Amino acid sequence: MEKQLYELTLKEAIDVAKAEGPWEIIRAVIDRTALLNPRLNAFVRFEPEHFLKKSRKSEDFKGVLSGAPLSVKDNICIHGCETTCASKILRGHVPPYDATVIRKLGDAGAFFLGQCNMDEFAFGSSCETSAYGAVKNPWDIERVPGGSSGGSAVAVAADMTIAALGSDTGGSIRQPAALCGVVGLKPTYGRVSRYGLIAFGSSFDQIGPITKTVEDSAILMNLISGFDPHDSTSVNQTVPDYTKALARNVKGLRIGLPKEYFVEGIDPEVETKVREAANVLKQLGAQIKTISLPHTAYAVAVYYIVAVAEASSNLGRFDGVQYGLRAPGKNLLEMYFETRNQGFGEEAKRRILLGNFVLSAGYYEAYYRKGQKVRTLIRKDFEEAFKEVDLILTPTSPTPAFKINEKISDPLAMYLSDIFTIPANLVGIPAMSLPCGFTEKGLPIGVQLMAKPFDEEGIFRAAFALEQEIRIYKRKPKL
Amino acid sequence: MNTKIQYEPVIGLEVHVQLSTKSKLFCACSTQFGEAPNQNTCPVCMGWPGSLPVLNEEALKLAVRVGLALHCQVSEKIKFDRKNYFYPDLPKAYQISQYDMPVNKLGWVEIEIQNGKEIQKKKIGITRAHLEEDAGKLLHEGVKDGSLVDYNRAGTPLLEIVSEPEIYSPKEAYEYLKTLKMILEYLEVSDCNMEEGSLRCDANISVRPVGEMKLGTKTEIKNMNSFRAVERALNYEIGRQMEMAAQGEKILQETRLWDETSGQTFSMRSKEEAHDYRYFPEPDLVPFRIAREMMDSIQKALPELPAARAKRFQDDYQLSAYDASVLTQEKALANYFEACVKEGSDPKTACNWILSEVLALLNAKCISVKDSPVQPKDLLGMLRLIEDKTISGKIAKEILPLMFETMKSAADIVQSRGLTQVNDAQLLEDLADKIVQANPVLVEDYRAGKKKALAFFVGQIMKETKGKANPQLVNEILVKKLGG
Structure with a gap:
């Protein structure tokens, strides 16, 4: 049976669009999304008309992407297009500028379909905290898609977009990618400009691609990477052609399996499939060895101190003064209280309170400062490990997709969903999740590959080999 | 207690x-x-x-x-x-x-x-x-x-x-x-x-x-x-x-x-x-x-600061600590002063004129030193006229405000208003004789020891010459004529 146009990978879509123009593909994707979005809730705003108006001329679609339709998470600013972080407090907020990644992709001929649903302000691992309602996992609509970039992952998995951008602060690209059976890459901190990404944890956040294949991920990384004079944390380092790393050759590659990531609590099916993936790489010529990252146990705790501290400060500006929601109040203080009380959801409030607490006088040393010190220890773990190995292979998530409402009232259980993804953000290294199998119930399982700073190429090399060998990306959810 | x-x-x-x-x-x-x-x-x-x-x-x-x-x-x-x-x-x-x-x-x-x-x-x-x-x-x-x-x-x-x-x-x-x-x-x-x-x-x-x-x-x-x-x-x-x-x-x-x-x-x-x-x-x-x-490069580009400059003004120009301190309070003022000196003015004279007359005029008109209509070279032009006895200091004090208003040079103002100093000794002596003769009582007073009476005679000569007489010369002539 011939592939539907909406099923095309980015690589295929670019080839078709180059030959025949992008319109047929765009039309197919629009129809597909119109059909599925009511069920999956992957998009908070599906406004291709907006971009049609913006880019009527077909020369806009030249570039590398030739008009291939993409979607972005609702926390990446698009000029003139409402951007809300799936929060009530930003309803009506229309950015007066484009995020750097939007500008770069636009210049490369991207056609933006709309903005994807997410956990409010990227606070969550299940896409249940969105002001627009929960997102459903296309493999089982009673289950969560993961989060916070769940909308982007679902849109890619369900062929509602050709590819998407997400953002990753503690696993927000990789965990939903794993739970939805797609490829998600969190680049090295500083590889991709954060300018225009509405900040959650500024020293953790990175924008990255969520795609159907490893190759698509490399294509997007070629376009969005690089130094940005508007982002002082972006790094001025040459961007290689990542597609060149897509050779099916892992001979001699040293891959470490940290023993702290294969412990009790991890779903047996997940462990089996991840170990199988390691074996596949071994058979292809990689060396597999067990390593240790001794401070792993502290990663979640450190993250929920430092990241929420930054978040509490980053979210201060949502005060009803300039943009978004403003609740009436008798005086300034009451306006602040009411706006923030009505505008923020439960999880956002929890993190703001926690963040303010760890930064407050008398607690800073005990929490924030100590958290940063432990962060340094975790970084040293990885520096040591990367003396022995080129890549680290782990499960992306300890479990496959869980049921909607299963963990929403137990924040600690929810936070542990990111136990394997958080360390890469603490350290700033690149990490990818790619599908490595399915559970008996048919839920996707993701394997995570981590590399040294700026060694995205190493990840692409191993991920491509693994993907081509197991070829499970061809399996689609029944919708 | x-x-x-x-x-x-x-x-x-x-x-x-x-x-x-x-x-x-x-x-x-x-x-x-x-x-x-x-x-x-x-x-x-x-x-x-x-x-x-x-x-x-x-x-x-x-x-x-x-x-x-x-x-x-x-x-x-x-x-x-x-x-x-x-x-x-x-x-x-x-x-x-x-x-x-x-x-x-x-x-x-x-x-x-x-x-x-x-x-x-x-x-x-x-x-x-x-x-x-x-x-x-x-x-x-x-x-x-x-x-x-x-x-x-x-x-x-x-x-x-x-x-x-x-x-x-x-x-x-x-x-x-x-x-x-x-x-x-x-x-x-x-x-x-x-x-x-x-x-x-x-x-x-x-x-x-x-x-x-x-x-x-x-x-x-x-x-x-x-x-x-x-x-x-x-x-x-x-x-x-x-x-x-x-x-x-x-x-x-x-x-x-x-x-x-x-x-x-x-x-x-x-x-x-x-x-x-x-x-x-x-x-x-x-x-x-x-x-x-x-x-x-920032260290190298540091300018001379007020304290150092005041010290240098004392050392190089023999100004008093007070004058040096006032002159250096404002960079523009200190620059103004140094420009006058560089153009050849006597430091002390320039300092006196700047701190009294120039500052008073600027303050009265709320003009900053930088924007002064009388620039160092203009002031210097005036000081030269005093030096070569073309005008007296007193006349100069009258000319300076005019320079501020008209932005004309001191020489132009002296010329157009006929304010050149009278240095003609014969003329002044004749005047002195006339006035001495007309006021015998005061002459007696002066000779009896009331030296203050001299001021009256000087004043009379100044009046006759519309203030243009060289005051030093007038003094000399009068002292000679009055004797005692």
Whole structure:
């Protein structure tokens, strides 16, 4: 049976669009999304008309992407297009500028379909905290898609977009990618400009691609990477052609399996499939060895101190003064209280309170400062490990997709969903999740590959080999 | 026995100086004062979600320049922090500032205090001078319900200069501010315009029994709009605190506002209401090291500062300490003086004319030295006419205001008004004879010892010559004619 146009990978879509123009593909994707979005809730705003108006001329679609339709998470600013972080407090907020990644992709001929649903302000691992309602996992609509970039992952998995951008602060690209059976890459901190990404944890956040294949991920990384004079944390380092790393050759590659990531609590099916993936790489010529990252146990705790501290400060500006929601109040203080009380959801409030607490006088040393010190220890773990190995292979998530409402009232259980993804953000290294199998119930399982700073190429090399060998990306959810 | 405890005040000052960069501290917006509200704004200084700061290197250079001039240790590592609080003029709900690693620390300023006829020198320690961004401004005028915000000022670079609590009187505080402002103007890092808010000052003050080393509970005073206001507010606050201390009342740690009209300070917020700013390192700006070459080039480019220049004026031009100090208070004035000297004027003469006549005329017309209609070469032209006896000093004093008004040269004015000095001895002698003959009584008086009578005769000759007679010559002739 011939592939539907909406099923095309980015690589295929670019080839078709180059030959025949992008319109047929765009039309197919629009129809597909119109059909599925009511069920999956992957998009908070599906406004291709907006971009049609913006880019009527077909020369806009030249570039590398030739008009291939993409979607972005609702926390990446698009000029003139409402951007809300799936929060009530930003309803009506229309950015007066484009995020750097939007500008770069636009210049490369991207056609933006709309903005994807997410956990409010990227606070969550299940896409249940969105002001627009929960997102459903296309493999089982009673289950969560993961989060916070769940909308982007679902849109890619369900062929509602050709590819998407997400953002990753503690696993927000990789965990939903794993739970939805797609490829998600969190680049090295500083590889991709954060300018225009509405900040959650500024020293953790990175924008990255969520795609159907490893190759698509490399294509997007070629376009969005690089130094940005508007982002002082972006790094001025040459961007290689990542597609060149897509050779099916892992001979001699040293891959470490940290023993702290294969412990009790991890779903047996997940462990089996991840170990199988390691074996596949071994058979292809990689060396597999067990390593240790001794401070792993502290990663979640450190993250929920430092990241929420930054978040509490980053979210201060949502005060009803300039943009978004403003609740009436008798005086300034009451306006602040009411706006923030009505505008923020439960999880956002929890993190703001926690963040303010760890930064407050008398607690800073005990929490924030100590958290940063432990962060340094975790970084040293990885520096040591990367003396022995080129890549680290782990499960992306300890479990496959869980049921909607299963963990929403137990924040600690929810936070542990990111136990394997958080360390890469603490350290700033690149990490990818790619599908490595399915559970008996048919839920996707993701394997995570981590590399040294700026060694995205190493990840692409191993991920491509693994993907081509197991070829499970061809399996689609029944919708 | 009734011994009264003597108290002394201890004062520390926080000065905010707006650094005169073209663009703001973290974005490319203009810092131009007086534009229409919210004209000089962009997503960065408006704190729009997703925007990020990028440090303006020029502001850092100016900050280092000040640090070096204030003898500070300049930090090689530059790091910023967030100071979190809510206020509508603060668009991000945090101010990017420097907390535990200021760009400059541990410096000093030397001030001079006039004590009777004596000038005492004293060093005031500088705790720190750090970079931070300014906030916007609330507008209430013409708004019925609520307020408006103008973000033009948001993000303009400030240097906060914090002194040690080593200032022991309002007068010292005034001198400290004056000296600091002088240095900043010499460095050309700020307009130092208090009215436009490019220089602001808050004061921390406490009192303690004389001899006690421990500091008393301090209050912070805000809202002082001139150096004189600082002096007045401190005087008031010292009185208030001393009275409370004398009566055994507890002084509360609080922030107080100075009210210029009533001449009093009023409580604004207590320590309990004080903000917890939740400082933490600004993650959007990566810490970095200042390049050695940059530091060296700033050091090399430091101009001569007022104290050094005053010293040189004393040494090179034999001016008095007082004259040298007044001349160097303003860079432009000192430049004016030196230009006159370079053109060939006698230093002392130039100094006298500048400090008396020129300054008086400028002040009366509210013109800055830079914009003076009489430039050094013009003044010098006039001084030459005195030297070659074309005009007398007295006539010169009449000519100078005309030069200010007409912007004509002294020579032109002398020519057109016929003010050339009468140096004709024969003519003056004839005049003297006439007047001596006409006033025999006064001549007798003079000869009897009333030397003051001479002034009358001089005056008469001046009257006859419309003030143009060479006074020295007239004197000589008269003394000779009158004898005695």
